[in-house]
Amino acid sequence: MIIGIETTAHTFGVGVVHNGKIFANVKDMYKPLSGGIIPNKSAEHHKLVADNVWNDALSKAGCSDSDITAIAVSNAPGLAPCLHAGLNFAKLKAKLLGVPLVPVNHCIAHLEIGQSVGASDPVLLYASGANTQIIAYTAASKSHRMPSSLKNREKLAGASSKYRVFGETLDLGVGNFIDTFGRHVGIPFPAGPALEGKAKNGKYIELPYSIKGMDVSFSGMQTKMKQLFDKGVSVEDLAFSMQETAFAMLVEASERALAHTGKTELVLGGGVACNSRLQEMCRLMCESRGVKMFCPAKEFLVDNGAMIAYTGELLFNSGIKKKPEDVEINARERTDMVDVSWK
Numbered sequence: 347m348i349i350g351i352e353t354t355a356h357t358f359g360v361g362v363v364h365n366g367k368i369f370a371n372v373k374d375m376y377k378p379l380s381g382g383i384i385p386n387k388s389a390e391h392h393k394l395v396a397d398n399v400w401n402d403a404l405s406k407a408g409c410s411d412s413d414i415t416a417i418a419v420s421n422a423p424g425l426a427p428c429l430h431a432g433l434n435f436a437k438l439k440a441k442l443l444g445v446p447l448v449p450v451n452h453c454i455a456h457l458e459i460g461q462s463v464g465a466s467d468p469v470l471l472y473a474s475g476a477n478t479q480i481i482a483y484t485a486a487s488k489s490h491r492m493p494s495s496l497k498n499r500e501k502l503a504g505a506s507s508k509y510r511v512f513g514e515t516l517d518l519g520v521g522n523f524i525d526t527f528g529r530h531v532g533i534p535f536p537a538g539p540a541l542e543g544k545a546k547n548g549k550y551i552e553l554p555y556s557i558k559g560m561d562v563s564f565s566g567m568q569t570k571m572k573q574l575f576d577k578g579v580s581v582e583d584l585a586f587s588m589q590e591t592a593f594a595m596l597v598e599a600s601e602r603a604l605a606h607t608g609k610t611e612l613v614l615g616g617g618v619a620c621n622s623r624l625q626e627m628c629r630l631m632c633e634s635r636g637v638k639m640f641c642p643a644k645e646f647l648v649d650n651g652a653m654i655a656y657t658g659e660l661l662f663n664s665g666i667k668k669k670p671e672d673v674e675i676n677a678r679e680r681t682d683m684v685d686v687s688w689k
């Protein structure tokens with residue numbers, strides 16, 4: 347069995363996977379009493395709950411120490427103190443059990459678990475707290491001839507097999523944007539689910555719709571929403587209009603990526619994909635294009651250990667395994683920096 351440890355931000359999670367099947371997915375989320383996530387506090391939380399979450403996951407999976415082949419850990423990207431807390435725990439366990447570590451990029455894990463529900467070569471709308479990207483897999487091309495000015499960019503994007511980023515946020519991740527507005531109106535982190543509830547009783551007012559090429563931006567909308575709230579516009583109307591506007595931007599960029607790549611599947615990933623209105627808007631767009639839509643269950647959309655274990659197993663089976671002392675954190679590793687050698 348492969349154990350996966352998620353630890354990049356607010357959630358400490360442990361998942362257990364064997365042959366692509368998930369046997370346990372246990373998590374404990376740090377929730378600040380007020381304000382946003384304080385990285386050191388979140389890391390303290392992870393250290394505190396690690397043993398319990400680990401034991402709980404292993405016992406739910408009926409997994410004993412001798413069943414463990416490798417430990418996968420999300421070493422990138424994320425908040426450095428949180429990454430350290432998780433990696434130290436993973437190293438300790440790996441040394442104790444004498445098994446290798448498999449470092450997993452957290453964003454890639456959101457994408458891989460998205461594809462576990464049936465898609466084979468999709469466009470991925472990755473909408474989480476810190477990240478918002480429209481992504482598609484592109485296989486290595488041997489005939490890349492680029493002007494030297496483009497070489498660095500090409501190194502990032504196309505020279506080997508990559509999850510290529512077709513569009514992304516230019517400022518805030520869509521979830522952080524939602525959570526920050528929530529804080530402004532007195533709704534604690536994570537505000538997404540509560541604002542989705544409020545949106546059900548809201549009506550439409552115009553907000554800045556900001557899409558530049560394939561990229562989106564949320565800071566203008568955020569400022570406008572705060573101003574309108576301070577002038578007395580209801581949270582319900584703002585929540586409704588925010589969903590209609592922000593999600594339409596994401597759907598527009600996703601649709602253009604589908605048109606450009608000619609791919610015929612869309613997969614949703616990340617915590618914001620839990621939102622039923624976003625799912626509905628994506629479904630409508632896909633139906634009108636004759637594209638299939640896939641969305642994993644909520645427990646696999648938000649941060650979780652199962653997606654790390656699932657991806658870890660793919661990597662492990664392709665030969666990726668490391669000595670514990672050789673694994674470091676990589677707080678800023680982008681999705682398109684990872685060589686996708688396992689596909």
Ligand SMILES: Nc1ncnc2c1ncn2[C@@H]1O[C@H](COP(=O)(O)OP(=O)(O)O)[C@@H](O)[C@H]1O
Pocket residue numbers: 355356473474475476477519520521522524525536537538539542616617618619620621622647648649
């Ligand atoms: N129903 C929902 N509607 C909108 N946003 C949601 C919903 N459920 C969760 N979220 C948002 O998802 C984010 C958490 O997703 P996650 O993938 O765990 O983020 P990250 O990995 O970037 O920390 C939070 O910003 C939260 O508000």
Ligand SMILES: [Mg+2]
Pocket residue numbers: 452456474475616617648649
């Ligand atoms: Mg995440």
